[in-house]
Amino acid sequence: MAGVFFALITLLFLDFTGTIHTWFGWMAKIQFLPAVLALNVIVVIALVLLTLLMGRIYCSVICPLGALQDIFGWFGKKAKKNRYTYSKPLSVLRYVMLGVLVIALVAGFTSVAALIAPYSAFGRIASNLFAPVYLWGNNLLAAVAERADSYAFYHVDVWLKGGITFVVALVTLIALFVLAFKNGRTYCNTICPVGTVLGFLSRYSILKPMIDTSKCNGCGLCAKNCKASCIDPKNHAIDYSRCVVCLDCIDKCRKGAIKYVPRKKVAQEAAPSGATADKGRRAFITSTAIFAGASVAQAQKVKMDGGFATIEDKKIPKRETPITPPGSLSAKNLAQHCTACQLCISACPNQVLRPSGDLMNFMQPETSYERGYCRPECTKCSEVCPTGAIKPITKEEKTAIQIGHAVWIADNCIVNRDGQKCGNCERHCPTGAIQMVPKDVNDPKSLKIPVVNTERCIGCGACENLCPSRPFSAIYVEGHEVHREI
Numbered sequence: 001m002a003g004v005f006f007a008l009i010t011l012l013f014l015d016f017t018g019t020i021h022t023w024f025g026w027m028a029k030i031q032f033l034p035a036v037l038a039l040n041v042i043v044v045i046a047l048v049l050l051t052l053l054m055g056r057i058y059c060s061v062i063c064p065l066g067a068l069q070d071i072f073g074w075f076g077k078k079a080k081k082n083r084y085t086y087s088k089p090l091s092v093l094r095y096v097m098l099g100v101l102v103i104a105l106v107a108g109f110t111s112v113a114a115l116i117a118p119y120s121a122f123g124r125i126a127s128n129l130f131a132p133v134y135l136w137g138n139n140l141l142a143a144v145a146e147r148a149d150s151y152a153f154y155h156v157d158v159w160l161k162g163g164i165t166f167v168v169a170l171v172t173l174i175a176l177f178v179l180a181f182k183n184g185r186t187y188c189n190t191i192c193p194v195g196t197v198l199g200f201l202s203r204y205s206i207l208k209p210m211i212d213t214s215k216c217n218g219c220g221l222c223a224k225n226c227k228a229s230c231i232d233p234k235n236h237a238i239d240y241s242r243c244v245v246c247l248d249c250i251d252k253c254r255k256g257a258i259k260y261v262p263r264k265k266v267a268q269e270a271a272p273s274g275a276t277a278d279k280g281r282r283a284f285i286t287s288t289a290i291f292a293g294a295s296v297a298q299a300q301k302v303k304m305d306g307g308f309a310t311i312e313d314k315k316i317p318k319r320e321t322p323i324t325p326p327g328s329l330s331a332k333n334l335a336q337h338c339t340a341c342q343l344c345i346s347a348c349p350n351q352v353l354r355p356s357g358d359l360m361n362f363m364q365p366e367t368s369y370e371r372g373y374c375r376p377e378c379t380k381c382s383e384v385c386p387t388g389a390i391k392p393i394t395k396e397e398k399t400a401i402q403i404g405h406a407v408w409i410a411d412n413c414i415v416n417r418d419g420q421k422c423g424n425c426e427r428h429c430p431t432g433a434i435q436m437v438p439k440d441v442n443d444p445k446s447l448k449i450p451v452v453n454t455e456r457c458i459g460c461g462a463c464e465n466l467c468p469s470r471p472f473s474a475i476y477v478e479g480h481e482v483h484r485e486i
Contacts, residue, residue, distance in 0.1 A: 002060060006067035012384070013126035013346045014134040016156055021347060021384050028343055031119040032058065032194045034386035037110070037337045048201060055205040055245040056198050059188055065118040065176075066188060066244065068125070072180035073227050082224035084184055086232045089239055094189070094196045101193040108332075111362035114340035118192050121172050123341030124363065128169040131346060132158050159371070161345055162355035165363050184227030189242040199241035208263055209249060211236045215257035222249035222258060312470040314370040323367035323459060323479035325353060326374065326401045327382035327390040330482040331361070337389035338364040344381035344390060350374060352461065353381060364389075367403070369461030369477065374403075376430050376460060399431070402484040404459030404477040406434065406452045413474035415439065415447050425450050425463035425475050433457035434475075450475060456486065 009027050011020045028034065035043040047058055059066045076083060097116060104112040114120040135158045142153035160166060179186040188195040202208075211222075213236050220233040226249055230242035250258050321331075325344065328334040340363035345353045350372035355363040365381070367374060376399045382390045393401070406425075414420050416439075426434045433456035436448035450463075452475075459477045467473035 002067045002070070005062055006064050009064040009122075010126050010130065013123060013343060014131050016135070016138075016349070018347070018349070018380065021380075025384055028119075028341075028384065028386040030062065031386060032063075032198070033113075033117045033119055033339055034341070037105075037339060038386065038388040047198075051198050051201045052205055054207045055202040055240065055243060056195070057245055058198055059185075059195055060244040060246050063118055063122075063194070064126075065122040065192075066185070068122060069176060069180040069185055069187060070227070070246075072177045073184045076181040076184075077225075079181075082221065083182075084224055084226055084229055086223045086226070087183075087229040089230075089242060090190050093191075094199075097191050098193040098196045108336050109360075110336060110338055111340055111360070111364060114338075114363060115168070116191060116193060117339055118188075118194055120339040120341045121176075123339075123343055123346075124165060124169040125173050127342035127346045128161065128166045129173060157351065157371075159351070161353075162357065162363070164357050165342075165355040168363065184229060185242075185244060186229075188244065189228055189230070202243065202245075203240050205240065206262055207260060208240055209238055209243065209245070209247065209258050209260050210263070211238065212257045212259065215255045217255055217257075219254070221252045221254065225249065225252045314465075314473060315471040316368050316370060317464075317472055317476040319476070319478055321404075321479040321481055322356065322358070322361075323404050323461075323477060324483075325365060325367055325381045325390050326398050326403050326483070327379070327385075327393040328483070329391060331479075332481075334364060334389050335361045337387045339387055339389075340364045341386070343384050343386065347380045347384045349380060350378060367461070367479075369465040369473075371465075373461035373465040374459075376458070399458065400485050402458045402480065402486050404479040405454040405457045406459070406463050406475050407478050408450050408452060408475050409472070410449070410474075412469045412472055413449060414469055415449050417469070419447070421447050422468065423448065423450075424466050424468060428462045428466045429457075430460060430462060431456050431458055434463060458486065 005027065008020065008024045012024065012028055015021070029038070029040065030043050030047070032044075032047055034040075035047070050057055101113050101116060104110065135156055138153060139155050139158070142155045145151065145153045176187055189199070216233075216236055218233060223229075223231040223233045227246065228239075228242045228244050230239040231237075231249060232239070245260075247260060250260065324331050324334045338361075340355065342355065342363070342365075344365050345355060352367050352369055352372050352374050353365045354368060356366040358366075377395050379393055379395055379398055382393045385391075410416055414422055423436050426436045433453045434450050435453070437451050438444055438446045439449045440446035459479070461477050463475045464473045464477055467475050
């Protein structure tokens with residue numbers, strides 16, 4: 001069942017139609033750190049109770065980064081069977097990493113916390129590394145379908161949202177692969193702060209694997225197949241703070257000496273034998289975990305140049321204040337609650353969100369309008385955010401939220417630069433905040449230039465995106481630290 005969770009959560013970052021979010025968006029909201037930052041008390045209590053009942057089921061079933069490590073570990077076991085060995089816990093390192101997370105969250109540096117948080121790390125990997133491959137595959141199918149006069153698939157843009165974030169995601173993936181290939185769940189039990197918290201709670205879980213010393217022959221197969229490296233075969237002991245309750249030890253034990261039982265139960269009862277009992281036990285655990293735990297397509301953008309000229313790509317203007325998505329309330333609120341998981345960036349159908357390169361809000365979403373603009377009818381980012389960094393808003397509310405205001409740059413405008421009439425910004429402004437007035441007030445027939453009514457402008461960026469001036473638009477949006485209602 002961990003595979004089901006992994007596949008569906010991964011699809012949340014890959015799906016560009018919005019369908020997966022409609023049905024399975026809740027899977028992002030039950031991740032531990034997002035639930036904590038969203039102050040989702042019900043989810044946090046449910047995860048705590050689940051851990052106190054059965055141990056670190058969250059790590060083995062619900063957490064997508066845990067499943068990714070298991071995939072890498074599977075390749076390691078194919079290369080060499082019985083490759084794992086017991087290792088002593090690195091308790092100091094574990095609690096130092098937990099302390100770093102707590103201090104970063106309290107100090108408001110959630111971008112630091114996002115570097116080590118498991119869900120955030122997986123989100124960056126899925127959004128920056130898996131998604132391009134998925135989209136290229138879609139485009140290949142779209143090309144094949146086009147030749148067959150079919151519209152079952154359509155072409156979508158594949159673009160690099162953030163160079164630094166891409167590098168961070170790639171380094172993280174490589175590090176996870178090396179660690180998991182060689183030693184299994186090393187990241188979970190040495191670096192992951194969520195694993196440390198749940199590991200502390202799992203010491204007191206009611207159900208846990210127990211070794212029956214009267215049956216154990218000391219072969220060590222359990223330890224050699226324990227991806228958490230937490231079974232000490234010499235002392236017949238299990239470190240429950242690191243055990244992720246995968247139950248591989250039960251499957252591998254040929255003597256039936258390991259059982260998943262209440263901790264106070266006498267370990268002398270006959271263990272259920274056979275693969276059927278093992279599979280039934282595992283199915284019970286995963287189904288209980290699921291019970292406890294229990295998008296608008298982007299149209300293809302074509303450069304219409306008539307085949308005569310190359311349209312120069314727009315460049316990002318230098319903004320004094322970054323633009324944050326509608327619903328984020330303010331730059332401060334976004335910085336304090338965002339885990340930089342990139343889910344909103346993946347879900348944005350207008351391609352206006354991308355990870356920030358600024359150290360104060362590193363890899364958190366910021367808005368820019370080179371590839372599109374923030375359409376007033378779209379609220380996708382607020383619908384998928386699992387932490388409350390972007391609050392849910394309605395389409396009606398969005399049209400009244402001012403995330404910034406337009407600024408006209410006279411030297412870039414083609415009216416002044418080329419002596420050509422335009423008016424694109426006025427025509428496409430959804431709030432009527434731009435009006436064209438004569439350049440020469442004494443000559444009503446003179447070319448017209450835009451004037452911005454900053455009280456009506458909501459900062460959607462339609463004017464900036466659709467301005468024909470290249471490489472910098474003649475009109476751009478300056479962000480607001482605190483959003484306003486108009």
